[in-house]
Amino acid sequence: xxxxxxxxxxxxxxxxxxxxxxxxxxxxxxxxxxxxxxxxxxxxxxxxxxxxxxxxxxxxxxxxxxxxxxxxxxxxxxxxxxxxxxxxxxxxxxxxxxxxxxxxxxxxxxxxxxxxxxxxxxxxxxxxxxxxxxxxxxxxxxxxxxxxxxxxxxxxxxxxxxxxxxxxxxxxxxxxxxxxxxxxxxxxxxxxxxxxxxxxxxxxxxxxxxxxxxxxxxxxxxxxxxxxxxxxxxxxxxxxxxxxxxxxxxxxxxxxxxxxxxxxxxxxxxxxxxxxxxxxxxxxxxxxxxxxxxxxxxxxxxxxxxxxxxxxx
Amino acid sequence: xxxxxxxxxxxxxxxxxxxxxxxxxxxxxxxxxxxxxxxxxxxxxxxxxxxxxxxxxxxxxxxxxxxxxxxxxxxxxxxxxxxxxxxxxxxxxxxxxxxxxxxxxxxxxxxxxxxxxxxxxxxxxxxxxxxxxxxxxxxxxxxxxxxxxxxxxxxxxxxxxxxxxxxxxxxxxxxxxxxxxxxxxxxxxxxxxxxxxxxxxxxxxxxxxxxxxxxxxxxxxxxxxxxxxxxxxxxxxxxxxxxxxxxxxxxxxxxxxxxxxxxxxxxxxxxxxxxxxxxxxxxxxxxxxxxxxxxxxxxxxxxxxxxxxxxxx
Numbered sequence: 001x002x003x004x005x006x007x008x009x010x011x012x013x014x015x016x017x018x019x020x021x022x023x024x025x026x027x028x029x030x031x032x033x034x035x036x037x038x039x040x041x042x043x044x045x046x047x048x049x050x051x052x053x054x055x056x057x058x059x060x061x062x063x064x065x066x067x068x069x070x071x072x073x074x075x076x077x078x079x080x081x082x083x084x085x086x087x088x089x090x091x092x093x094x095x096x097x098x099x100x101x102x103x104x105x106x107x108x109x110x111x112x113x114x115x116x117x118x119x120x121x122x123x124x125x126x127x128x129x130x131x132x133x134x135x136x137x138x139x140x141x142x143x144x145x146x147x148x149x150x151x152x153x154x155x156x157x158x159x160x161x162x163x164x165x166x167x168x169x170x171x172x173x174x175x176x177x178x179x180x181x182x183x184x185x186x187x188x189x190x191x192x193x194x195x196x197x198x199x200x201x202x203x204x205x206x207x208x209x210x211x212x213x214x215x216x217x218x219x220x221x222x223x224x225x226x227x228x229x230x231x232x233x234x235x236x237x238x239x240x241x242x243x244x245x246x247x248x249x250x251x252x253x254x255x256x257x258x259x260x261x262x263x264x265x266x267x268x269x270x271x272x273x274x275x276x277x278x279x280x281x282x283x284x285x286x287x288x289x290x291x292x293x294x295x296x297x298x299x300x301x302x303x304x305x306x307x308x309x310x311x312x313x
Numbered sequence: 314x315x316x317x318x319x320x321x322x323x324x325x326x327x328x329x330x331x332x333x334x335x336x337x338x339x340x341x342x343x344x345x346x347x348x349x350x351x352x353x354x355x356x357x358x359x360x361x362x363x364x365x366x367x368x369x370x371x372x373x374x375x376x377x378x379x380x381x382x383x384x385x386x387x388x389x390x391x392x393x394x395x396x397x398x399x400x401x402x403x404x405x406x407x408x409x410x411x412x413x414x415x416x417x418x419x420x421x422x423x424x425x426x427x428x429x430x431x432x433x434x435x436x437x438x439x440x441x442x443x444x445x446x447x448x449x450x451x452x453x454x455x456x457x458x459x460x461x462x463x464x465x466x467x468x469x470x471x472x473x474x475x476x477x478x479x480x481x482x483x484x485x486x487x488x489x490x491x492x493x494x495x496x497x498x499x500x501x502x503x504x505x506x507x508x509x510x511x512x513x514x515x516x517x518x519x520x521x522x523x524x525x526x527x528x529x530x531x532x533x534x535x536x537x538x539x540x541x542x543x544x545x546x547x548x549x550x551x552x553x554x555x556x557x558x559x560x561x562x563x564x565x566x567x568x569x570x571x572x573x574x575x576x577x578x579x580x581x582x583x584x585x586x587x588x589x590x591x592x593x594x595x596x597x598x599x600x601x602x603x604x605x606x607x608x609x610x611x612x613x614x615x616x617x618x619x620x621x622x623x624x625x626x
Contacts, residue, residue: 080438091547097517098435118516119543122411123436125393125515202438203431204410211524211549230432234404236524236552243556 001297002279003042005180007034007055009065009291011226011271012169016306024305027064027291031303034058035295038178043299048180048188048222049087056083056106056190059176063145065291066174068104069138070145071194073152074201079143081194083109084208088187088216088277095208096130097122100143103136106192109208111135120208148197155198169269169287172197175207177224179216179275187222187277189214189238196229205229211239218277220245221252226290227270231263241274256282314610315592316355318493320347320368322378322604324539324584325482329619337618340377340604344616347371348608351491356612361493361501361535362400369396369419369503372489376458378604379487381417382451383458384507386465387514392456394507396422397521401500401529401590408521409443410435413456416449419505422521424448433521461510468511482582482600485510488520490537492529492588500535500590502527502551509542518542524552531590533558534565539603540583544576554587569595 009031038055042048060068071079083105084095094113097120102108111133112121121129151171158165165172175193182188191207191214206213206229213229215238216222223238232238237259244255256274263270264286271285273292283292283304293303294310302310322344351368355361373381384392396418397408407426410433415421424446425434434442464484471478478485488506495501504520504527519526519542526542528551529535536551545551550572557568569587576583577599584598586605596605596617606616607623615623 074438093547098438116513116516117543118513119546120517120522121513121515122517123515125387125411125513127515129513129515200429200431200434200438200442202434202436202440202442203429204433204435209433209522209524210546211522211552215549230430233432233523234406236528236549239524239549239552240556243553243560247556247560 002181002185003183004275004279004281004294004296005035005038005042005051005055005178006273006275006281006283006294007031007059007178007292008224008226008271008273009059009176010174011285011290012269012287014168014289014306018168027305028303030062030064031291031293032301035293035301038180039295039299042180042182045183048182048186051180051182052178052188052190053085053106053110055178056176056192057104060104060106060192065176066194067176067192069143070148071143072148072197075198076201077152078140079194080201081105082204082208083192084210084214085109085113085190086188086210086214086216088218088222091217093119093210095120096126097204097208098202099123099126100140101127101137102130103138106190107135151197175226177226177273179222179224179273181275181277181279185277187216187218187275189216189222189224191224206232209233211236213238215239215242217242221274221276223272223274225270225272228268231266231268232270235263235268237263252276252280253282257284260284260286315494315498316496317588317592317594317607317609318348318351318355318364318368318491319586319588319594319596319607320344320491320605321537321539321584321586322372322489323487324598324603325582325600327481327602327619331481340618341616343375343377344604344606345614348606348614351493352608352612355493355495358496361495361499364493364495365491365501365503366398366419366423368491369489369505370417373417373419373505378489379507380489380505382456383461384456385461385510388511389514390465391453392507393514394418395517395521396505397523397527398422398426398503399501399523399527399529401531401535404530406432406523408433409439410517410521411515412436412439413453414440414450415443416451419503420448464510488539490539490586492535492537492586494588494590494592498590500529500531500588502529502535502537504537519545522546524549526551528552528555530555534587534589536585536587538583538585541581544579544581545583548576548581550576565589565593566595570597573597573599
């Protein structure tokens with residue numbers, strides 16, 4: 001039942017052996033903080049759009065996740081972030097790609113949606129527009145984390161030595177996102193990412209591509225995806241879920257699971273979070289894990305990482 | 314019946330009073346040249362992918378159309394071009410956004426598809442990758458046309474004086490694109506554009522957004538769109554046509570016309586060209602005109618501009 005909010009913090013191969021109890025507890029705490037940030041908006045009568053924005057801001061501010069502070073590096077050693085937001089009430093949409101500067105890329109995406117007359121803006125042109133907006137800015141040092149910098153160095157060394165890629169996906173990529181249904185039954189989705197570690201400068205993934213990594217339409221669902229973005233673009237993953245609901249009458253769960261399963265057959269590892277206007281939530285993924293969580297009207301935060309039941313605490 | 318190819322060169326408000334017989338004949342000649350370029354590939358047993366690439370190259374090389382040479386200017390007085398190509402055989406896809414340099418942006422999109430490991434690349438990062446590819450490059454002067462430069466000056470002056478926007482859409486924007494079904498029943502789509510006259514630097518339209526302005530999947534259709542791109546993104550126009558065919562069993566014509574009509578109700582002016590694996594072609598638009606054409610196995614080029622039957626010669 002609405003209001004409800006669901007989030008993800010990346011999906012892929014995750015070895016339990018690489019995770020200590022302390023690290024796992026820290027990830028779950030980060031997920032809960034984001035759930036509560038979004039829930040606080042919904043509980044006070046706020047919109048789904050504001051709720052997903054605040055939830056994603058919390059994940060961007062948390063250096064554990066690959067978005068905002070803690071974003072991964074391009075092969076050139078800098079950050080290029082992508083973010084998107086979409087409002088299910090009227091399909092208003094805004095996205096940025098390939099930017100560094102605004103502390104919260106999801107707020108940059110909202111500024112594009114609300115003030116630019118555009119839907120998607122990239123690079124220097126996007127930054128020029130955003131400088132005229134009321135946004136907090138940060139130096140590159142703010143976004144830097146030693147963990148991501150070391151991950152870049154290891155990946156560049158691996159490429160030099162032509163060694164096999166044995167990294168966990170958590171080291172390779174990741175995305176954060178949120179979907180919500182507010183008390184009025186309005187839907188919204190937001191997604192934010194640093195992309196893939198050591199990606200080519202200029203590469204844009206599925207997050208800011210509406211219909212791929214991000215979608216929201218009150219008539220069907222709100223969806224935010226994470227995983228190997230190129231496949232999510234080529235399979236129009238999030239819009240395909242909406243299309244299955246509208247044209248085939250499938251439930252949210254059936255449509256979301258079908259799309260994630262189809263992506264697995266073609267090598268598109270990842271997952272997504274989705275919600276419909278009745279407050280149903282789906283959190284499917286085809287990899288060994290997905291950082292994820294949900295929170296309903298009672299304000300209890302449920303989180304999961306591996307293939308396991310969600311839990312509190 | 315395959316092989317068949319269809320193209321567009323932009324859609325929108327077009328006043329017949331603003332068109333002289335000489336200018337109209339010149340546009341039709343440009344459309345025919347592009348149709349023959351694509352048909353030559355198909356007639357010699359080439360792939361739909363190569364056919365749409367060659368048809369779009371011809372339109373990019375023709376300064377009458379808003380893509381490649383003759384592209385419109387951003388508000389800052391330079392060119393930022395977007396292009397995309399998609400192969401219906403395996404949904405391979407490549408796109409560039411916000412670039413100036415490669416003579417044919419559609420070839421840049423193909424290089425991304427075939428050699429980058431990415432699907433979408435933008436700006437300086439894209440150009441850095443493309444410099445390592447086998448592409449012809451041009452100086453900004455090559456892309457310059459007096460017509461587009463004057464259109465920019467008039468639009469900037471209009472904004473300064475807060476006058477109403479009474480331009481024909483042909484002065485504001487435009488896109489070129491092609492779809493094809495080859496003798497083997499394989500589909501492909503390509504789209505290329507300079508965007509909108511006096512657009513914000515950094516603005517990206519629907520052309521390089523797969524599922525919006527460009528889509529190809531042998532199971533359904535290949536689609537290339539033109540019009541007010543923000544609406545085509547928010548309605549996932551091209552993927553919605555494919556979804557209606559797959560999930561509702563609609564014909565290509567019914568699906569394409571439904572989507573173009575729905576876009577009209579929300580203010581999304583424009584049109585598209587589409588083809589399915591049986592060789593059916595649809596060329597719907599919701600504005601007063603769309604530069605368009607089709608060519609079948611017999612090699613006869615049919616063209617149209619206004620609401621009129623296509624004609625030869």
